[in-house]
Amino acid sequence: MSYKIETQNLSAWFGSKQVLQDITMKIKGNVVTAIIGPSGCGKTTLIRCLNRMHELTPRAKVTGKVLLDGEDIYGENVDPVTVRRRIGMVFQKPNPFPMMSIYDNVAAGLKLNGIVDKHRLDKIVEKSLKAAHLWDEVKLELGKSGASLSGGQQQRLCIARALAIEPEVILMDEPTSALDPTAAAKIEQLIRILAEDYTVVIVTHNMQQAARVSDFTAFLYLGKLVEYGSTKDIFENPKSELTEKYITGEFG
Amino acid sequence: MTQHEKSQNFLSKIKTNHKKRFSGDSVFRTIILLIACNIFIILGLIIFKITQGAWLSIQTYGIKFLWGTTWQPFPPEPTAPPSFGALPLVWGTLTTSAIALLLGVPISLGIALALSEFTPKSFNYVISFFVELLAAIPSVIYGLWGIFILIPFLQNNVYPHLQATLGFLPFFQGTIRGSSVLTGGIVLAIMIIPTVSAISRDVFAAVPNSQREAIIALGATRWEKARIVMSYGRSGVIGAIMLGLGRAIGETMAITMVIGNSFNMFTSLFEPGSTLASIIANEFTEASSPPVYISALMEVGLILFALAIAVNASARLVIWRSMRKTKEAEML
Numbered sequence: 001m002s003y004k005i006e007t008q009n010l011s012a013w014f015g016s017k018q019v020l021q022d023i024t025m026k027i028k029g030n031v032v033t034a035i036i037g038p039s040g041c042g043k044t045t046l047i048r049c050l051n052r053m054h055e056l057t058p059r060a061k062v063t064g065k066v067l068l069d070g071e072d073i074y075g076e077n078v079d080p081v082t083v084r085r086r087i088g089m090v091f092q093k094p095n096p097f098p099m100m101s102i103y104d105n106v107a108a109g110l111k112l113n114g115i116v117d118k119h120r121l122d123k124i125v126e127k128s129l130k131a132a133h134l135w136d137e138v139k140l141e142l143g144k145s146g147a148s149l150s151g152g153q154q155q156r157l158c159i160a161r162a163l164a165i166e167p168e169v170i171l172m173d174e175p176t177s178a179l180d181p182t183a184a185a186k187i188e189q190l191i192r193i194l195a196e197d198y199t200v201v202i203v204t205h206n207m208q209q210a211a212r213v214s215d216f217t218a219f220l221y222l223g224k225l226v227e228y229g230s231t232k233d234i235f236e237n238p239k240s241e242l243t244e245k246y247i248t249g250e251f252g
Numbered sequence: 253m254t255q256h257e258k259s260q261n262f263l264s265k266i267k268t269n270h271k272k273r274f275s276g277d278s279v280f281r282t283i284i285l286l287i288a289c290n291i292f293i294i295l296g297l298i299i300f301k302i303t304q305g306a307w308l309s310i311q312t313y314g315i316k317f318l319w320g321t322t323w324q325p326f327p328p329e330p331t332a333p334p335s336f337g338a339l340p341l342v343w344g345t346l347t348t349s350a351i352a353l354l355l356g357v358p359i360s361l362g363i364a365l366a367l368s369e370f371t372p373k374s375f376n377y378v379i380s381f382f383v384e385l386l387a388a389i390p391s392v393i394y395g396l397w398g399i400f401i402l403i404p405f406l407q408n409n410v411y412p413h414l415q416a417t418l419g420f421l422p423f424f425q426g427t428i429r430g431s432s433v434l435t436g437g438i439v440l441a442i443m444i445i446p447t448v449s450a451i452s453r454d455v456f457a458a459v460p461n462s463q464r465e466a467i468i469a470l471g472a473t474r475w476e477k478a479r480i481v482m483s484y485g486r487s488g489v490i491g492a493i494m495l496g497l498g499r500a501i502g503e504t505m506a507i508t509m510v511i512g513n514s515f516n517m518f519t520s521l522f523e524p525g526s527t528l529a530s531i532i533a534n535e536f537t538e539a540s541s542p543p544v545y546i547s548a549l550m551e552v553g554l555i556l557f558a559l560a561i562a563v564n565a566s567a568r569l570v571i572w573r574s575m576r577k578t579k580e581a582e583m584l
Contacts, residue, residue, distance in 0.1 A: 051469065053465065053468065053469065056465075056468065058373075081471050081472070081473055082471070084468065084469055084470070084471040085470070085471030088469065088470075089465075089469035091462060091465060091466070091469075093462060095460075095462040095463060095465070095466045096466075097463065097466065097467075097480065097483075097484070098484075099483050099484055099486065100483075108467065108470060109470035109471065112467075112470060112471060112472055112473075112476055113471070158466070161466075161470065162469070162470070165470060165471065
């Protein structure tokens with residue numbers, strides 16, 4: 001069994017405060033892995049370490065390794081810009097570029113990669129919007145501002161934007177927490193479909209969501225990886241008492 | 253006293269107390285309001301007095317004053333009436349301001365982007381401090397520096413090369429003069445940098461971080477991130493540029509000292525010229541007679557006032573709208 005991402009003794013700090021302690025976990029390709037845990041447990045920091053976004057925060061520090069296909073993304077000669085083109089990210093709050101049209105939002109990453117051929121751009125934009133299940137709703141108004149869409153549509157636009165550069169991994173940081181239940185349900189369906197082609201890592205504070213969408217679940221508490229296994233095992237017979245307490249809602 | 257009476261008594265006390273406090277408040281409110289309204293009175297009086305002063309000139313020359321190209325308080329033949337027209341002054345003001353924007357805006361945007369996107373915080377304080385220090389230098393000092401340092405330098409080391417390379421353009425032909433329209437524009441460019449860079453920096457700082465993260469997560473370099481920040485803050489930057497323009501249009505002392513003060517419908521930037529502001533500063537003391545002379549200067553002032561107010565008001569409007577847009581985007 002090959003693993004897409006592997007973290008080895010990953011620790012992270014904000015200033016002098018350590019938020020992640022020695023996280024070692026192996027994430028499989030083409031599955032959905034959920035990271036759950038109470039607020040402040042470090043789950044957002046963990047996925048931000050996976051595409052080198054964490055180090056952008058002032059005074060942030062990371063130690064340990066993150067292997068992508070066996071290669072350390074924190075290695076000496078690795079350009080974080082290239083890493084981020086292989087690992088896409090969707091944020092908690094939809095953040096389309098309001099000054100760009102829907103089309104240009106999706107094409108933004110492609111243009112960074114130097115793709116300017118209109119015909120090719122058209123094709124990829126259409127493909128990405130279809131993959132994000134947004135195409136039918138916006139195909140007649142691709143020139144409208146990305147900010148004119150509803151919250152759920154904006155989030156799917158952000159997913160399309162991430163898909164357009166054809167990443168191998170998609171990180172999602174509580175992608176439905178700013179959305180209403182209907183919009184959230186659509187995103188959840190989409191996550192399942194995306195797992196056929198991509199490796200998806202999703203952070204969520206919603207345990208039902210983790211149970212619904214993920215194949216594997218990691219439970220984080222106070223910056224430590226408490227338990228990691230198949231979602232079925234974690235929810236049905238957790239090994240750790242702490243996990244069981246969290247799953248059953250005793251704290252968190 | 254029954255319980256009911258007691259509570260009634262208590263209630264009425266509260267009411268009278270409340271009334272007393274309320275009347276004190278309303279007196280205070282009226283006073284403050286009157287003080288605030290002073291601003292309208294002052295503005296109104298200024299407009300009224302300038303218009304009153306300019307009235308004779310407005311009556312004598314009418315609308316033609318705006319495109320007249322002569323300025324003769326004392327015509328060569330003693331019987332002829334004095335004649336005035338403001339076009340070369342408007343031309344001088346617009347040209348020097350345009351040069352100021354052309355040279356000053358790229359530098360200002362560079363400073364603003366560096367401060368908001370590239371340099372560490374501790375360094376930002378130092379740079380901001382020095383940029384704001386530029387704004388605190390009195391304009392007469394800029395003028396002195398212009399006369400004694402900038403003019404000799406430009407005249408000997410820069411302008412000849414400029415003419416050698418770009419001399420085919422009409423703007424760079426003719427005799428090279430140090431006290432010229434181009435020098436005026438260059439001094440103005442330096443003077444608008446603090447305004448334009450400080451406001452642009454605030455506009456860039458107000459761009460939500462989620463926008464930066466969005467483009468970085470797509471694999472953007474720092475320069476590509478800066479471009480997103482600039483395009484997000486576009487309208488705010490336009491406002492900043494217009495405020496800089498307002499400053500350039502109204503600047504008087506420094507430009508009077510370096511522009512050469514010649515009433516001249518120039519074509520080459522190496523010629524001396526005048527602006528709306530510089531002619532007032534330069535000629536006001538001598539303009540005791542004929543009466544229409546001082547009135548014509550007042551009318552020049554009126555044109556300058558209208559131009560400056562129009563530019564400033566539209567700048568404020570643009571900035572205000574861009575800030576509102578930013579706030580809306582943050583609430584999404």
